[in-house]
Amino acid sequence: MLKYICRRLLHMIPVVIIMSICIFGIMKxxxxxxxxxxxxxxxxxxxxxxxxxxxxxxxxVYEQYLRWVGRTVQGDLGDSSIYKQPVSRIIRPFIWNxxxxxVVCFLxxxxxxxxxxxxxxxxxxxxxxNFWSVFSTFGISMPGFFFALLLIYLFSVxxxxxxxxxxxxxxxxASGMTAALDQLNHMVLPAIVIVIGGLAGLLRYTRxxxxxxxxxDYIRTARSKGLKEKVVIYKHAFRNALxxxxxxxxxxxxxxxxxxxxxxxxxxxxxxxxxLMDAIxxxxxxxxxxxxxxxxxxxxxxxxxxxxGYAAVDPRIKVE
Amino acid sequence: MxxxxxxxxxxKTYFYTxxxxxxxxxGVDFAIQSGKTLGIVGESGCGKSITSMSIxxxxxxxxxxxxxxxxxxxxxxxxxxxxxxxxxxxxxxISMIFQEPMTSLNPVFTIGDQITEVLIxxxxxxxxxxxxxAMDMLTLVGIARAEKIVKEYxxxxxxxxxxxVMIAMALSCxxxxxxxxxxxxxxxxxxxxxxxxxxxxxxxRLDTAIMLITHDLGVIAEMADHVVVMYAGKVVEDASVExxxxxxxxxxxxxxxxxxxxxxxxxxxxxxxPGVVPNPIQLPEGCYFHPRCKYATDKCxxxxxxxxxxxxGHKVSCFMVHKEV
Amino acid sequence: MKIEIKxxxxxxxxxxxxxxxxxxxxxxxxxxxxxxxxxGLIIMGVIIFISVFAPFLTPYDPYQYDFGIxxxxxxxxxxLGTDEMGRDYLTRILYGGRISMQVGLFSVTVAIGLxxxxxxxxxxxxxxxxxxxxxVGEVISSLPFMPFAITISAVLGARVKEEHKLYLxxxxxxxxxxxxxxxLIRGQILSLREQEFMQAATALGISDRKKIVKHLLPxxxxxxxVNATLGMAGAIMSESALSFLGLGVAPPVPTWxxxxxxxxxxxTLMYRPWLWVPPGICIFLAVLSINLIGDALRDxxxxxxxx
Numbered sequence: 001m002l003k004y005i006c007r008r009l010l011h012m013i014p015v016v017i018i019m020s021i022c023i024f025g026i027m028k029x030x031x032x033x034x035x036x037x038x039x040x041x042x043x044x045x046x047x048x049x050x051x052x053x054x055x056x057x058x059x060x061v062y063e064q065y066l067r068w069v070g071r072t073v074q075g076d077l078g079d080s081s082i083y084k085q086p087v088s089r090i091i092r093p094f095i096w097n098x099x100x101x102x103v104v105c106f107l108x109x110x111x112x113x114x115x116x117x118x119x120x121x122x123x124x125x126x127x128x129x130n131f132w133s134v135f136s137t138f139g140i141s142m143p144g145f146f147f148a149l150l151l152i153y154l155f156s157v158x159x160x161x162x163x164x165x166x167x168x169x170x171x172x173x174a175s176g177m178t179a180a181l182d183q184l185n186h187m188v189l190p191a192i193v194i195v196i197g198g199l200a201g202l203l204r205y206t207r208x209x210x211x212x213x214x215x216x217d218y219i220r221t222a223r224s225k226g227l228k229e230k231v232v233i234y235k236h237a238f239r240n241a242l243x244x245x246x247x248x249x250x251x252x253x254x255x256x257x258x259x260x261x262x263x264x265x266x267x268x269x270x271x272x273x274x275x276l277m278d279a280i281x282x283x284x285x286x287x288x289x290x291x292x293x294x295x296x297x298x299x300x301x302x303x304x305x306x307x308x309g310y311a312a313v314d315p316r317i318k319v320e
Numbered sequence: 321m322x323x324x325x326x327x328x329x330x331x332k333t334y335f336y337t338x339x340x341x342x343x344x345x346x347g348v349d350f351a352i353q354s355g356k357t358l359g360i361v362g363e364s365g366c367g368k369s370i371t372s373m374s375i376x377x378x379x380x381x382x383x384x385x386x387x388x389x390x391x392x393x394x395x396x397x398x399x400x401x402x403x404x405x406x407x408x409x410x411x412x413x414i415s416m417i418f419q420e421p422m423t424s425l426n427p428v429f430t431i432g433d434q435i436t437e438v439l440i441x442x443x444x445x446x447x448x449x450x451x452x453x454a455m456d457m458l459t460l461v462g463i464a465r466a467e468k469i470v471k472e473y474x475x476x477x478x479x480x481x482x483x484x485v486m487i488a489m490a491l492s493c494x495x496x497x498x499x500x501x502x503x504x505x506x507x508x509x510x511x512x513x514x515x516x517x518x519x520x521x522x523x524x525r526l527d528t529a530i531m532l533i534t535h536d537l538g539v540i541a542e543m544a545d546h547v548v549v550m551y552a553g554k555v556v557e558d559a560s561v562e563x564x565x566x567x568x569x570x571x572x573x574x575x576x577x578x579x580x581x582x583x584x585x586x587x588x589x590x591x592x593x594p595g596v597v598p599n600p601i602q603l604p605e606g607c608y609f610h611p612r613c614k615y616a617t618d619k620c621x622x623x624x625x626x627x628x629x630x631x632x633g634h635k636v637s638c639f640m641v642h643k644e645v
Numbered sequence: 646m647k648i649e650i651k652x653x654x655x656x657x658x659x660x661x662x663x664x665x666x667x668x669x670x671x672x673x674x675x676x677x678x679x680x681x682x683x684x685g686l687i688i689m690g691v692i693i694f695i696s697v698f699a700p701f702l703t704p705y706d707p708y709q710y711d712f713g714i715x716x717x718x719x720x721x722x723x724x725l726g727t728d729e730m731g732r733d734y735l736t737r738i739l740y741g742g743r744i745s746m747q748v749g750l751f752s753v754t755v756a757i758g759l760x761x762x763x764x765x766x767x768x769x770x771x772x773x774x775x776x777x778x779x780x781v782g783e784v785i786s787s788l789p790f791m792p793f794a795i796t797i798s799a800v801l802g803a804r805v806k807e808e809h810k811l812y813l814x815x816x817x818x819x820x821x822x823x824x825x826x827x828x829l830i831r832g833q834i835l836s837l838r839e840q841e842f843m844q845a846a847t848a849l850g851i852s853d854r855k856k857i858v859k860h861l862l863p864x865x866x867x868x869x870x871v872n873a874t875l876g877m878a879g880a881i882m883s884e885s886a887l888s889f890l891g892l893g894v895a896p897p898v899p900t901w902x903x904x905x906x907x908x909x910x911x912x913t914l915m916y917r918p919w920l921w922v923p924p925g926i927c928i929f930l931a932v933l934s935i936n937l938i939g940d941a942l943r944d945x946x947x948x949x950x951x952x
Contacts, residue, residue: 014780015780015783015784015787018780018781018784019784019787019788022784022788026793026796026797026800027800029800029801029804030800030803031800031803031804137681137933137936137937137940138933140932140936141878141929141932141933141936142929142932143882143885143886143925143928143929143932144886145885145886145889145905146885146905146925146928146929149905149908149914149921149925150922150925152914153914153915153918153922157914157915164911216423217418217420217423217424218423218424218425218426218427220378220418220424221418221424221425221426221486222426223376223378223410224376224378224410224411224415224416224418225410225411225415225437225438225441225489226407226408226409226410226411226412226438226441226442227407227411227437227441228407236426236429239426239428239429240426240427240428243428251786253789255789255790257789257791257792259791260791260792261791261792261795261890262791262886262889262890265890266909273792276792276795276796277795277890280795280796280799280892288796288799291792292792292793292796295788295789295792295793296787296788296789298789299787299788299789300787303787313428314427314428315427315428315430315473315475316427316473316475
């Protein structure tokens, strides 16, 4: 197993290199000369040249890239022009906020959709199955941001059940339980969007994988052993259906971040998605670059986890 | 004549599809005595496998349904048992091996897990006892290094090995009846012979009755004590193996025998049965075989012959044989 | 004498063993028997109709402003009211559909072109070419789509004229979505390559290019069409999301995505739902119909699939 993980890690190296070149390349195309964050608008041309030199922008591109890589590896991501602070220091609370909302909700939608998908597959073409099939087709087709707006309109404006946006009630000077409840209250609407969005796709995927597995010969064998139908489905069939589901999780992680950006912007949830948008609108390119790097790293980690999970459930992988 | 272990009477299993009702098994009768082998022969699509699934109580719902008949197993009608009672019989008193050894074992569990599962379930053994028993069974089916194989996964074994594992698994609870659905079709010829020999040997040692489904008359000749020939969901001939090979009566049986190469009789070419198995939704009027039968008369086109005794222990369903035309 | 002509149904055709039906006809017949697909086709038909004939369906010009009638509520004269510049909102939605569908279509064309090309080369030549191409594809598919699309759009968008942003978006969406397709086509070609008819082609001395274009790619058309359809749903969705964030197609060119942008104004969100609900519903219906058609197509192309 350890060998397998090492091999996957080695396999990731070229991916990481290509990815870092992509990110660096994109940022190099940004308009402006890259200076001016730390200078006053009245800076003289000489000062600008000096600043460019200080930042190394007069060197050849490959050298800039290598320097950037060197600094990044050491954890130096440059300063944010919005916050006038090192990027590495300011993104931490935002990551935590995103994690609280998105990741937890996403895991939650897995916990619901996988059993639902299994039941739908077992009862294929039943009313229950048809209902959830229609539900997931609708869910997949619903743009998340529009759904979010509808929820705000219905449950914050028309029927004021939940706050429109934000993470806590402004001016609320509470702590402990009250503060936690207040935050939970702010989470409800975005959570619904995330859970339903995740549910629709996963439900469908689980169902398809299960249907594929259920018609396999070894399921018939399991039944012929006299096993209970529950054991046949949840042990013999599900263990096999889990293989494609785990692969799917690997691919779903990038999709998860897409959700971060839009939903956090709509709900003004102070997470990494929202500061990415702030950074983009206000041209804080060091922050943009750092965030993209963060997203990319998380995605790669997700893929690695999926690979490991894959190897854990599928014995055929190890011998390769 | 010994006592019948299992007796199938007038079994009818239908499938309901959008295009119509498929009478996959339509009034099948046969019996198997303890410790004997019954061969069921017929072309693919004649209802052999569905018959075995009906006995196991595993007709795929919701499309398939057993519409009539009785299956007496040790004086109990299996069709009247609850799912719970049926589960206790499945894998325990009656077990089954399938045609595709490559796909019949679950790829994500070890061989040991898959064999011990049945033992723990039916024989209430604990994990250690079950593992020991599993290794004994593997040794019994001729697998060397059983203690190594129990820890391996199906993909690490060859087709012949997997079929041995399937047999070990099926026999681990000492079933009274083993249903083998084309157990050797997917295997190489040399492996086929080994597996058949193994089954024959085990049958004698464990006194298990075997219901052997095949389209290969050579396998039947080697293995069976008694033979049932099926065509389009019906039994057309039922005889002891000697009788069937020496004195085949039904034109379909004759056709099957003639289409098989025979070393002792010199023939210029093999004959084949013209035409194909009829579409199960639009079965022909009269005898289902008449469109392919060179002896067919007007009566065959209108009425369905019954399965009747021709000589003692030899039943045929054909107007011509019974001289009724 | 009256001759009755019966439409062939799948079951009828299967029973009639003599009838030989080509794969395309088979797909069409399967599609026609699927109610969901039919619903999808009808919705899609309506959307295409209103997009194509928008100029004939409305008396207004989508860019003609009139500051005398800004932010009017729906009325007989302006069915969905007017926007902040007094333009007829329904007209903007009709024309917005045109742009949204165009962006979807062109993005998918870009993705398919790249996917088929790269997948074809990769699968056919194998070896190090395959290795490099697939690694690049892996990188692109593991990039989180939205953050990268946003970043690229913001960075490059600043260098592109507003009216050309439309094309930028198409290219961004297209270039970020080819790897899945490329992988699929590569896999298909790898398995097809081993088959006898390709060896026969080699034996006949047919050139590589001709082999790929004439013999291998046609075998992947089924998968291509399914993916193109589902990809188009994704592209429309992505365009609307980017436009909604203000990083997609820029006003005054209307698209369904940037029309919803009105909802980011709190007052409009709360009190003028007619300014953001209709384009949202349009996106939903368009994506839904494409998904329905795509699913049915998948079932039709691959009868073994389960849905």
